[in-house]
Amino acid sequence: MCCWSARLNNSAEIFLVFLRLGLTSFGGPVAHLGYFREEFVRRRAWLDEHAYADLVALCQFLPGPASSQVGAGIGLLRGGLPGALAAFLGFTLPSAILLVLFALGVSHAGAQLDSGWLHGLKVVAVAVVAQALWGMGRTLTPDLPRAALAIAAALVATLLPSASGQIGAIVLGGAIGWTCLRATPALPAPSLPVRISRRAGACLLALFLLLLAGLPMLAAGSDSYAVRLFAGFYRAGALVFGGGHVILPLLQSQVVPAGWVSNDAFLAGYGAAQAVPGPLSTFAAYLGAISTQSPSGWTGAAIALGAIFLPALLLVMGALPFWDSVRRHTGVRHALLGVNAAVVGLLLAAFYHPVWTSAILDGGDVVLALAAFLLLVAGKWPPWLVVALTALTAGWLQPALSSSL
Template sequence: MKAYSFKHYLEIFVVATRLGLTSFGGPVAHLGFFQEEYVKRRKWLDDRTYADLIALCQFLPGPASSQVGISIGMVRGGLPGGILAWIGFTLPSVIALMLFAYFVLQADVGTSAWFQGLKLVAVAVVAHAILNMGKNLTPDRPRIFLAIVSAIIILFSQSALIQIAVIILAGILGFMLFRKMELPEGNDIHFPFKKRTGVISLFLFFGFLAVLPLINQMVSGIYVQIVDIFYRVGSIVFGGGHVVLPLLEKEVVPNGLISEELFLAGYGAAQAVPGPLFTFSSYLGMVISGFGGGIVAVLAMFLPSFLLLMGVLPFWNDLRTKHSIRAALTGVNAAVVGLLLAALYDPIWTSAVHSTKDFAVILISFSLLYFWRQPAWLVVILTVLLNVTLSLIS
């Protein structure tokens, strides 16, 4: 492996940290910030290579924008560069959300107007995400059908295993329905990993996925339970950060690890911080088991991304030409829209909307996001202020 200087690694970390402090607006916005900084300004890679990296990370489960950042760090500085790029991009939002978790645990906020405002803005944000994702992921009747059927199945089941089964079935149907679709051409990408490293990483990825649930059943301990939950969810989430909501909710709310109120408030707060939405895991871990729980949760949540990237990168130049893989992923992406659609009703709508005033606040928040195209962090702040004001005058 090529040797890099301390200055070289420091540059990767500093640039990624600056992006982590300023990258508001969700995954698509993050990719825009990355292109401006990494491609146009610093020229660490060219436009075509950057586009191929995005295609790779859309192909894998996990947080797409974070994986693009990690991949660029790996291109720039091997595995240490990828780790530094990840730390820099995620650390600001991890700190902010863990501080928020500490605050809500110390104060009785369950009935406060600002707390309710965070729950209401979550409704608007998820509805907005469904519309945007639906345009790209369900543009035709077969994919709309997959999304609707997926939503209906999930609405009638509260099991996380059913959600996983729906995703797998959608992949099979996607292969059957879309295997003749055309694939975009791309350039070969060169990464500092050998195929042997890729095989070992994939073995570890699937090994952890199979073994952790067994260990959780045999060993009683909150940290073991946290690692099992967040590693498993981080391994199966397709479609970006918002999709993590229904999967995590089914894992941590029904078994009493966290209340629906605290879950939705944290999700709303996560919209107001920069960086990837997967850092929502740090908030949940903090609420479940303090500072240690927050650190363990975020590490477990992102570990699958590292293992998958190191496992797939050496084979990507061959995999990206496989029509069958692209077709299966097309079906999975359609099911992801259905997953979010079901979550919009339960638990988000059922837990947050209790009056005409609540619905009015949601309409305003959604309009700001969808029609006026305001950034999510600003809409969160305005929604909380609006709900507090209406509560004072009503």
């Protein structure tokens, strides 16, 4: 009885700490990793610098939202599987609930979806994706071979505007990286202390692969929208590298052509997602809630949210026991260079369509998007403030600006 009470108290502590972070962690995945280090390495000493660096390296290597995976990994190391679940829920629920409430408001607005402030959310999405493209391009494509690979991936994604084209670009990037690119040698950090067996890890990885292969077949033979929704969002969460912004093309190709969500509503929600704390992938909750199909609302949000994060959680918990061996393999590091370059290409393709083509309608939109980009990149303004300012400007001032151009 005392053992169960101690575990419950431990999980409750983990949940409350991550809930506070979920309510206050603005700034995207890089900022989240900084908040985690301050909280769990320096302040609480739940793990040391080497263990934290090793966990971050693993989550950068895996597909899925890196900051959420790091949080789940910290929860796992602190409190086992219940701790991982507590960390995930605490960090994810605040932004998910806010975005569902926004989706319900947009649904009630109906024909007002083209109003000025909602159009401003689509315009600010241009600036946010451009900022992500700028930062990722400088880091992940610093030389000519990787820049060329990014352009090739963008062409593949543009010519094959579907999930298969995007997955093909990532696979192509990994294959070219494995055979042609070379990683800078680095001395590995000490092994991460893991409290999960290799057998349990193998079972979790097998479940990840089983769902990845089986869900599309199940969805193809089912008339249930809930099954198709879960399968589509699971695939998006399982195959995206590079964080929340890069998941944009996968989600757009999943929900917009199928008619589940209009392109205007998609971009408005993406803009709103920049204004809330926590992981950007909670954008999935918005899409599930605003869907034109049933179930939508809170039920659709829960299905989409669970589906998009489930592969990330299975991967980080399943890979932890094997990470020390995998990270020392030179070919794996080479392949990751190519995958990261392809990710930049996918984001470049998404920046043009649908983000730019759907949001930039006239000269006033160009001016507004450029101003938002400069505030983010040069001014270092917080994204939530830039989102709010852009939406207000589009609603009140931009019509006058457009008419004068």
